Amino acid sequence: MGANLLTGNISASLGNLNALHVLDMSYNNFSGQIPPSMGNISQLNKLYLEGNILSGTIPTHLGNCKNLQSLDLSHNQLTGPIPIEILSLSSLSEVLDLSHNALHGFLPSEIGSLINVNDIDVSENRLYGEIPDSIGKCVVLVNLNMNSNFFEGIIPTSLGNLKGLQFLDLSSNNLFGHVPDYFQIFHSLEFLNLSFNNLEGEVPLGGVFANMSAFSLIGNRKICGGIQELHLPPCSSTQPHGKKHKAAILAVIIAAASGVLGLTLILFFVLLYRTRKTRMRRPSMAAIRTEHVRVSYAELVRATGGLSSANLIGVGSFGSVYKGVMDWDDIKMVAIKILNLQQQGASRSFIAECEALRSIRHRNLVKIITACSSVDFRGNDFKALVLEFMENGSLERWLHPKVNEHCPMRNLNLEQRVSIAIDVASALDYLHHHSPVSIVHCDLKPSNILLDGNMTARVSDFGLAKFLSESTNSFSISASLAAIKGSVGYMAPEYGLGSQVSTQGDVYSYGILLLEMFTGRRPTDEAFNGSLDLHRFVEMAFPTQIMNIVDPQLIREEYEIINSIIQQRCTKQHRIQECLISVISIGLQCSNKLPKERMHTGEIVKKMTAAREILGGV
Numbered sequence: 301m302g303a304n305l306l307t308g309n310i311s312a313s314l315g316n317l318n319a320l321h322v323l324d325m326s327y328n329n330f331s332g333q334i335p336p337s338m339g340n341i342s343q344l345n346k347l348y349l350e351g352n353i354l355s356g357t358i359p360t361h362l363g364n365c366k367n368l369q370s371l372d373l374s375h376n377q378l379t380g381p382i383p384i385e386i387l388s389l390s391s392l393s394e395v396l397d398l399s400h401n402a403l404h405g406f407l408p409s410e411i412g413s414l415i416n417v418n419d420i421d422v423s424e425n426r427l428y429g430e431i432p433d434s435i436g437k438c439v440v441l442v443n444l445n446m447n448s449n450f451f452e453g454i455i456p457t458s459l460g461n462l463k464g465l466q467f468l469d470l471s472s473n474n475l476f477g478h479v480p481d482y483f484q485i486f487h488s489l490e491f492l493n494l495s496f497n498n499l500e501g502e503v504p505l506g507g508v509f510a511n512m513s514a515f516s517l518i519g520n521r522k523i524c525g526g527i528q529e530l531h532l533p534p535c536s537s538t539q540p541h542g543k544k545h546k547a548a549i550l551a552v553i554i555a556a557a558s559g560v561l562g563l564t565l566i567l568f569f570v571l572l573y574r575t576r577k578t579r580m581r582r583p584s585m586a587a588i589r590t591e592h593v594r595v596s597y598a599e600l601v602r603a604t605g606g607l608s609s610a611n612l613i614g615v616g617s618f619g620s621v622y623k624g625v626m627d628w629d630d631i632k633m634v635a636i637k638i639l640n641l642q643q644q645g646a647s648r649s650f651i652a653e654c655e656a657l658r659s660i661r662h663r664n665l666v667k668i669i670t671a672c673s674s675v676d677f678r679g680n681d682f683k684a685l686v687l688e689f690m691e692n693g694s695l696e697r698w699l700h701p702k703v704n705e706h707c708p709m710r711n712l713n714l715e716q717r718v719s720i721a722i723d724v725a726s727a728l729d730y731l732h733h734h735s736p737v738s739i740v741h742c743d744l745k746p747s748n749i750l751l752d753g754n755m756t757a758r759v760s761d762f763g764l765a766k767f768l769s770e771s772t773n774s775f776s777i778s779a780s781l782a783a784i785k786g787s788v789g790y791m792a793p794e795y796g797l798g799s800q801v802s803t804q805g806d807v808y809s810y811g812i813l814l815l816e817m818f819t820g821r822r823p824t825d826e827a828f829n830g831s832l833d834l835h836r837f838v839e840m841a842f843p844t845q846i847m848n849i850v851d852p853q854l855i856r857e858e859y860e861i862i863n864s865i866i867q868q869r870c871t872k873q874h875r876i877q878e879c880l881i882s883v884i885s886i887g888l889q890c891s892n893k894l895p896k897e898r899m900h901t902g903e904i905v906k907k908m909t910a911a912r913e914i915l916g917g918v
Contacts (some may be wrong), residue, residue, distance in 0.1 A: 789823030813892025820851030
């Protein structure tokens with residue numbers, strides 16, 4: 301059935317074909333998971349499923365196919381670890397190809413059980429850890445491809461047992477140590493690729509290393525020596541004596557000059573300190589800014605378990621956010637936002653976020669810990685932000701929890717929602733009017749509001765943020781900047797008409813956010829079309845019918861509290877209703893179509909705080 305246009309899931313009933321020896325369904329458009337029932341085809345010799353869009357994990361039941369000689373699952377979307385049961389199939393004698401998937405985890409030591417296999421290809425996955433020594437037991441291997449993973453450590457000496465190798469590719473990993481000498485005596489080796497690792501030291505001269513077209517070592521910056529065609533620097537141990545002598549003399553001169561310069565600088569700073577001691581002022585931001593931690597691509601990969609999908613906590617317009625564990629003294633758990641640089645505008649988003657976050661400090665803003673602008677193991681540009689980890693996730697997940705979520709969220713009560721709204725308003729007021737440089741967020745919505753362990757709200761994602769230049773009456777930016785790309789439903793209507801960015805645009809987004817928080821309805825709800833939107837929907841019920849449109853979950857929880865205390869029931873109901881009317885009134889005014897009619901952020905904070913005080917002991 302190979303190389304057709306077949307679609308749909310692979311039928312589990314194939315497991316009934318007990319006498320089947322070869323099954324080829326490659327290069328179609330099959331989706332879904334590989335049915336575990338395939339493990340029932342006990343006489344299966346060859347299974348080809350490559351070139352589809354299969355997802356899920358590799359079923360361990362395939363380990364029941366004790367006669368399997370060839371298994372090709374490459375070029376799919378498979379995830380999870382490589383099952384030990386598959387690697388324990390000593391019957392595999394032709395090929396095991398799992399390449400071009402999203403498999404992650406360590407490569408199990410059971411790979412050493414494949415003592416009869418000719419070809420192993422696990423390239424283009426997310427495997428990490430060290431290459432197991434047991435791979436040296438696969439003595440009949442001809443082709444071994446492990447490129448473009450996250451393997452680390454040294455190249456194991458046990459590879460020296462695989463003298464029959466013709467093709468070996470370990471490129472684009474995080475391997476370190478010296479280039480093994482034993483590759484020189486591999487007489488059958490036709491091509492060796494060790495490029496884009498962290499190898500160091502002298503490159504051997506014999507065997508495969510004598511033929512420039514038979515090996516590649518590019519991207520290893522600390523290697524030296526080798527054949528002349530490589531144009532590598534000579535190794536220090538092979539430098540002529542005269543050069544060493546000159547280098548030693550030069551080092552002495554530099555050391556002496558450094559000493560003189562050091563003494564001069566010390567005297568200079570002593571004098572400078574005495575001069576300024578009587579004129580001390582409040583230190584500038586530059587003076588009090590702490591040095592950011594330096595972090596590499598390899599460290600971020602390791603912290604996220606090889607960018608494991610199990611650690612993926614969110615996907616946005618310009619990248620993905622992973623949970624990571626860092627080995628830092630004061631910080632362990634972090635959020636790592638990795639930019640998808642293939643997405644147009646991602647690089648600009650990274651710069652905007654760095655520029656914004658490095659100059660602002662507020663309890664209701666997510667704190668940036670550090671940033672990484674480097675290259676990955678393939679030499680491609682890589683950019684990431686390391687941020688505070690927020691234990692309680694996003695406001696989006698609390699307002700609209702997914703039905704199939706493994707960890708269902710609790711419902712937010714009235715006081716929590718009001719407090720979160722105050723936190724967000726305080727952050728906006730700071731950004732607009734009290735930060736070192738006035739900033740418009742431009743993408744305020746529930747998924748960009750994060751909650752810490754104390755349920756304090758933090759505004760995040762400054763990828764679309766704009767710095768504003770002050771004018772006499774308002775804030776604006778040059779019209780030469782690219783059009784705003786805010787999120788549908790939350791973006792101020794004037795932006796769609798070509799108006800410049802303003803703080804009033806953020807106030808509109810805040811108003812919509814407020815209405816969503818207390819009605820439980822997204823501005824993109826299917827019920828809204830044409831002339832009816834969230835603002836109009838709430839306005840029609842305000843104020844007399846307001847209790848009919850409030851989030852049912854909110855009302856249910858609040859009235860359960862009331863019903864548990866029979867006394868003062870009417871008073872508490874009245875307070876809840878009064879608070880809701882006050883909050884929704886603010887939401888309606890902030891989401892007014894006319895920018896001039898919207899509230900100032902300072903006024904929002906005051907009125908929202910007053911609304912919370914209405915609740916009293918509720």
